[in-house]
Amino acid sequence: MRKPIIVGNWKMNKNNAETKAFFEAVDAVAASENATYGIGCPFTDLRTAQDNAKNLIVAAENCHWEDSGAFTGEVSVPMLEEIGIKYCIIGHSERRQMFGDTDETVNKKAKRLLKAGITPILCIGETEAQYDAGETEKVIRDQLTGSLADLCAKCVGSMVIAYEPIWAIGTGKSATKEDAQKCCAIVRDQVKVMYGEEAAENVRVQYGGSVKPENIVEYMACPDIDGALIGGASLKEASFIDIIEKTK
Numbered sequence: 001m002r003k004p005i006i007v008g009n010w011k012m013n014k015n016n017a018e019t020k021a022f023f024e025a026v027d028a029v030a031a032s033e034n035a036t037y038g039i040g041c042p043f044t045d046l047r048t049a050q051d052n053a054k055n056l057i058v059a060a061e062n063c064h065w066e067d068s069g070a071f072t073g074e075v076s077v078p079m080l081e082e083i084g085i086k087y088c089i090i091g092h093s094e095r096r097q098m099f100g101d102t103d104e105t106v107n108k109k110a111k112r113l114l115k116a117g118i119t120p121i122l123c124i125g126e127t128e129a130q131y132d133a134g135e136t137e138k139v140i141r142d143q144l145t146g147s148l149a150d151l152c153a154k155c156v157g158s159m160v161i162a163y164e165p166i167w168a169i170g171t172g173k174s175a176t177k178e179d180a181q182k183c184c185a186i187v188r189d190q191v192k193v194m195y196g197e198e199a200a201e202n203v204r205v206q207y208g209g210s211v212k213p214e215n216i217v218e219y220m221a222c223p224d225i226d227g228a229l230i231g232g233a234s235l236k237e238a239s240f241i242d243i244i245e246k247t248k
């Protein structure tokens with residue numbers, strides 16, 4: 001039985017004072033036996049978030065695969081481990097499109113995180129042009145083939161995979177629940193093809209792209225959607241609380 005997981009992704013938003021205020025307002029509401037709630041935040045906010053989180057899980061938004069060295073501006077997995085981080089978003093489309101992340105580097109990040117016992121939240125999803133060209137399934141399968149290469153089945157079963165169609169991110173143009181379900185089922189099937197039935201049964205698949213209080217319930221009712229990765233609607237305390245209360 002998969003436990004739902006709903007994670008906010010703040011991207012490059014919020015300072016320390018705002019992080020503290022958010023966690024003070026939201027953390028108690030996030031206490032739940034039935035689902036896991038969390039926030040992905042900028043590196044500079046991670047410690048403040050950890051210090052103010054009893055119920056919310058805290059996720060980094062990226063990491064490097066090497067442990068240390070001449071990688072200006074990067075943060076390693078041992079650095080995240082040291083402050084108790086248990087989840088890390090990797091391969092977000094904004095990183096793939098603007099900062100050169102590829103399936104190959106995302107795969108290296110996944111390997112290093114899993115070695116440290118940190119759960120990767122692996123993001124994949126097609127562009128609008130690929131959607132229009134009917135290439136969505138191929139893109140999903142190809143990205144997973146590269147990003148999940150050479151891992152162990154148990155590791156993959158422990159991961160979270162966020163299917164985020166790029167055309168739905170920050171646009172208000174969310175996927176229909178039928179399309180989101182279909183694509184999350186493809187994600188699960190590709191995990192089955194690569195790592196077998198048990199990994200596919202255990203891996204948690206999120207939908208992301210203009211998720212908000214008004215549509216979260218319909219996504220969560222879909223059999224292959226185990227949660228959501230939420231950008232804009234995770235920035236305001238009231239809307240994230242609303243999402244938690246509708247899914248607890």
Ligand SMILES: O=C[C@H](O)COP(=O)(O)O
Pocket residue numbers: 009092164168169170171172208209210211229230231232233
């Ligand atoms: O990681 C989150 C996604 O990029 C979705 O962002 P959004 O909810 O603002 O569309």
